[in-house]
Amino acid sequence: MSTAPGTRRWTRATIATSAAGGVLALSGCVAVTDDGTRLSDWTTSVGAGWDRFVTEVLAPVGNALFAILVAWLALAVVARLITLIPGIRNLRMARRTGAVLRAIGWTLLVLTPIITVLTTAFAEDNFFTWLIVSTPLAYAAVGTLGVGLATRSRLDAKVITTDGEANEAWSIDALLQVRKVYSEELRGHMQQSGSADLSEFITLADRSGSGIASAIAWVVQVLFNATPWLLQVTILDGRSAVATMRRNGVAIGERELDLAWGDADADQHRRLLAFAAVFAAAEMESRYRDGRGFDRSEGWEAVAMRRLARSAKGDERGHYLARAGVAATPTGRWRR
Structure with a gap:
C-alpha cells in the first residue's frame, strides 16, 4: 500500500517536531510541570x-x-x-x-x-x-x-640441522618418534607441548615489533605454555648427532648418537631422531617414581638399535641387531 506524498510530509514534520520538543524539554526550555518542578531538574537528579x-x-x-x-x-x-x-x-x-x-x-x-x-x-x-x-x-x-x-610430563622438541638452523618439521617428527616409543615400548601416553595456535600467536606477536605485543606473548607463554621437558637434537652429519634433555631449562642428560652406518653425507635424520626418541623416553621415565622404564635386561641403546633394525634391511639390519646384542635367525626374526 502506498502513502500519499502529503501524508509522508506530514509524518516527517510530526517526527521532527516531537524530536525538537524532546530536546527542548530535556534542556529545560519548557514550562513548569504541575508539581512545580522543571524537567531539567528531573534530568539533573537522574545524572x-x-x-x-x-x-x-x-x-x-x-x-x-x-x-x-x-x-x-x-x-x-x-x-x-x-x-x-x-x-x-x-x-x-x-x-x-x-x-x-x-x-x-x-x-x-x-x-x-x-x-x-x-x-x-x-x-x-x-x-x-x-x-x-x-x-x-x-x-x-x-x-x-x-x-x-x-613435575609435569609434557615434552617439546627442537632439532637443529647442520647449518645451525632449527627445523620445525624435523622437530615435529622428533615428537612423533617419542610418541611411538611410548605407545610401542612403554605402553603409555606422552604429553606433547602446547597447541599450535598458541605457538603461532607467540611467533606473530614477536614478529610484530610491538613491545606491548611481545610482553603479552611472554606472559601467555609463561602462564599457559608450561612445557618442562625439551629434547634438543643437534645434527652433526648424516650419521651422528647430539641429543640433550632439558628439564625446566636445565640440561640433565646429553648423549652423542652415532649410527655407525653409512657416510657423513647420507640423509639419515629420521633414524637419528628415532635414536634420540628412545633416549628422551628413557630420561623422562627415570625422573618419575611411577615411570615404566625399559626392560632391565637391555638398556635404552639396545632398545633403540632394535627399533632401528625393524626398518632396515640386509647388512644394515644385521649391524643394528649386532649392536643391540641380538642375533638374526634364518627366518628373518631376531632373538637375544
Missing part, C-alpha cells in the same frame, strides 16, 4: 543518581576486580618461577602426585585473591586480616602449583 552509583558501586567493584586480576597474574608468575628453583626443577615425583598438586594449586590460585578481597572488605583491621588470611593461602597456592608444574 546525580548515576554519579552516585558509579562512585559508590561501580568504582569499588572495578577496583576489586582489578586487584583480583593482578593477584591472579602475580601468583601464576611466582608459581612458574618456583619451577626454576634448583631443588624443584629436577624433582623426582610420581605423575599422579604432580597432577593432584596442580589441581590443588590452580584451585587455591583462583580462590586466594577472591577470599582476600572479601575478607579484607568486611574486616575491621584490614592489614591484620590480609596477613592472617592471604599470606598462608598465597604460599600454599604458589607452592603446590609450582611443584605441580615443575
Whole structure:
C-alpha cells in the first residue's frame, strides 16, 4: 500500500517536531510541570543518581576486580618461577602426585585473591586480616602449583640441522618418534607441548615489533605454555648427532648418537631422531617414581638399535641387531 506524498510530509514534520520538543524539554526550555518542578531538574537528579552509583558501586567493584586480576597474574608468575628453583626443577615425583598438586594449586590460585578481597572488605583491621588470611593461602597456592608444574610430563622438541638452523618439521617428527616409543615400548601416553595456535600467536606477536605485543606473548607463554621437558637434537652429519634433555631449562642428560652406518653425507635424520626418541623416553621415565622404564635386561641403546633394525634391511639390519646384542635367525626374526 502506498502513502500519499502529503501524508509522508506530514509524518516527517510530526517526527521532527516531537524530536525538537524532546530536546527542548530535556534542556529545560519548557514550562513548569504541575508539581512545580522543571524537567531539567528531573534530568539533573537522574545524572546525580548515576554519579552516585558509579562512585559508590561501580568504582569499588572495578577496583576489586582489578586487584583480583593482578593477584591472579602475580601468583601464576611466582608459581612458574618456583619451577626454576634448583631443588624443584629436577624433582623426582610420581605423575599422579604432580597432577593432584596442580589441581590443588590452580584451585587455591583462583580462590586466594577472591577470599582476600572479601575478607579484607568486611574486616575491621584490614592489614591484620590480609596477613592472617592471604599470606598462608598465597604460599600454599604458589607452592603446590609450582611443584605441580615443575613435575609435569609434557615434552617439546627442537632439532637443529647442520647449518645451525632449527627445523620445525624435523622437530615435529622428533615428537612423533617419542610418541611411538611410548605407545610401542612403554605402553603409555606422552604429553606433547602446547597447541599450535598458541605457538603461532607467540611467533606473530614477536614478529610484530610491538613491545606491548611481545610482553603479552611472554606472559601467555609463561602462564599457559608450561612445557618442562625439551629434547634438543643437534645434527652433526648424516650419521651422528647430539641429543640433550632439558628439564625446566636445565640440561640433565646429553648423549652423542652415532649410527655407525653409512657416510657423513647420507640423509639419515629420521633414524637419528628415532635414536634420540628412545633416549628422551628413557630420561623422562627415570625422573618419575611411577615411570615404566625399559626392560632391565637391555638398556635404552639396545632398545633403540632394535627399533632401528625393524626398518632396515640386509647388512644394515644385521649391524643394528649386532649392536643391540641380538642375533638374526634364518627366518628373518631376531632373538637375544
